[in-house]
Amino acid sequence: MGQTYSAPLNELRFVLHHVVGDGVISALPGYAEYSAEYADSVLEAAAGFAEGVLAPINTSGDRVGVTWTPTGVATPPEFKAAYERFVADGWTQLRGPTEFGGQAAPKVLCTAVEELWASANLAFRLCPMLTAGAVEAIREVGTPDQQQRFLPKLIGGQWTGTMNLTEPQAGSDLSAIRTRAVASGSHYLLTGQKIFITYGEHDYTENIIHLVLARIDGAPAGTRGISLFIVPKILVNDDGTLGKRNDVRCTAVERKLGIHASPTCAMSYGDSGGAIGYLVGEPNRGLEYMFIMMNAARLSVGLEGYALGERAWQHAAEWARNRVQGRGPQGPVAIERHADVQRMLLSMRSGVEAARALALYTALQLDVAEHGTEPAARQRAQARADLLIPIVKGWSTELGVTTTSLGIQVHGGMGYIEDTGAAQLMRDARIGPIYEGTTGIQALDLVGRKVGRDGGVAMFELVSQLRTDLQSFVSGESETFDPTTSILEALDHLDRATISILDQAARGPAYVQAVAVPYLHLCGLVLGGAMMAKAYRAATALLQTDPAFHRAKRRTARFFIEHLLPAAGGLAHTVRNGAECVVDEDPGRSNG
Secondary structure (H helix, E strand, O other): OOOOOOOHHHHHHHHHHHHHHHHHHHOOOOOOOHHHHHHHHHHHHHHHHHHHHHHHHHHHHHHOOOOEOEEEEEOHHHHHHHHHHHHHHHHHHOOOHHHHHHOOOHHHHHHHHHHHHHHHHHHHHHHHHHHHHHHHHHHHOOOOOHHHHHHHHHHHHEEEEEOOOOOOOOOOOOOOOEEEEEEEEOOEEEEEEEEEEEEOOOOOOEEEEEEEEEEOOOOOOOOHHHEEEEEEEEEOOOOOOOEEEEEEEEEEEOOOOOOOOEEEEEEOOOOOOOOEEEEEOOOOHHHHHHHHHHHHHHHHHHHHHHHHHHHHHHHHHHHHOOOOOEEOHHHHHHHHOOOOHHHHHHHHHHHHHHHHHHHHHHHHHHHHHOOOOOOHHHHHHHHHHHHHHHHHHHHHHHHHOOOOHHHHHHHHHHHHHHHHHHHHHHHOOOOOOOOOOOOOHHHHHHHHHHHHHHHHHHHHHHHHHHHHHHOOOOOOOOOOOOOOOHHHHHHHHHHHHHHHOOOOOOOOOHHOOOOHHHHHHHHHHHHHHHHHHHHEEEEEHOOOOOHHHHHHHHHHHHHHHHHOOOOOOOOOHHHHOOHHHHHOOOOOHHHH
């Protein structure tokens, strides 16, 4: 049995046009031609590629994996062909700036499109995702020569990009990086090892552009002494042609739990004297620059969580429709008729819908922050996006693991068998809460850099706006369910928990850190719930246009609010009261 996938176009249109409100895009400079019709046409084309090209090779890619040789890494044959078509169809250009050959589509639309790639074939999607991040970093802090030399080929898809941070002794603690950079004329020579480098070597393209963190000799210790370098696999001549092979090679590929068709590489720089690298920006500001790429990746990884959840739900729902077990009043029934199976399917679907809406709302803030006409509005949108990105990354990827696990549960014992395809989705999803910063790191970023640094202003403003929006919702006289009360109560929980986070910070960082992850989950749950309340309102207004679809939207929104949102109270209690029992615990004391 294989995995089937149907691009959720109606779901994406509903969220874009009626929940998130992408209509504001057309008022931004440079986007006057943006419309719902344009967005729908792009999504339809992307759906065709996802369903027809990427999804059919997902299972075979998982089974075949990648092969390392001393001369390179071979990906599954169908993947190279899919990448060539991906480039030919112009998908690598969608997000890129127009001055270097891109189409500069709004981030909110790109985020919707990228869900389709991640659902259809996550292992494939990781390559263009990292390339897009490299483009953003070089565009923002690279020199004009670096931009002209590298961006057109990266955006055109002829070359791909990577992010090189982790070393054997330096995982999340980047202060421990040992890779060295020595000045040599107009460039530097790098020596060192990097591990866990996604698509560090492959056979898709003729060149790979590595963005590498390294320490210039004599630089300060710790993160203050880290610089960022562009290190091409093949050196690029002044006229844009390719020169000689650089002193960089892949020494191994990791054997992993999931994403088997995505090469995770150990890289060695400078085995024969030094890999030529070009300094990006100023010395010793590399980690700051790398965060440009990392923040783009964190939003992209967040969407992977619910994208895999969407595919797991589709797979489980199809299984439940066809798997006959047990009896009803009229005889044997499919398991979708059992109330507990319905509950699991609704848990999967409603969580995905909430996470999707929150991620697209976040992407919309990035568009307003970059293109808004008023400085105050741009600043407010950027602060809101910065606040939401760690929530989207942490909450959505954890939700992806939970949702794909439920997909296995719906299948029962057959879900544990690889042939059904349910297990691959969970294996692929499990990396989400780990890479680009673990859930714990996202939570520390949220409570420290985002909530703590501005005294909670961005969070309080967001909660206040959502509260105002939701209070304006008036249920019809015939309504038997009104989401407003529950959501307003949940927003109150979030307000009080945020105040508690700020108060506990005064006691010392350990007290905040002890409840940072519960706080992140509280934020995701409550803000996702607010998006579902908006969805319920929109579906109610549109009920007569497509009754079956919008009744389904109301059902999943209600389920989220009545089944999942109540956990907000418990999480808020943990945030307010749970720090001391962690901080006061002696980790060296015996449990006996």
